[in-house]
Amino acid sequence: MVLQIIMLGLTIPVIAILSDAFLKFQKFKLQQSELKDSDKALVEKLLKENEELRKRMQNLEMIASDPDMININAVGNQQMQKQIEQLSEEIKKLKRKN
Secondary structure, eight states: OHHHHHHHHHHHHHHHHHHHHHHHHHHHHHHHHHHHHHHHHHHHHHHHHHHHHHHHHHHHHHHHHOHHHHHHHHHHHHHHHHHHHHHHHHHHHHHHHO
């Protein structure tokens, strides 16, 4: 009987210690999984933003290096230059009249 009381007296603290360790381990696992989920979300967000920036950069590179776009700008500049010359001539005519 005394042996049983001693065994019971030893098993209760051992069970309490093991239970506490198990609970701490479960909390730690939960914290780790939460960290991983938040990290995954952040990584996914950054990857998405990186892909969008990559597409924008490709568009800019295409616009900057596309010969047709360069010609369009050149044609636009020529038209603008013609308008400037026409306005300049009109101003000169108006000055002569005054």
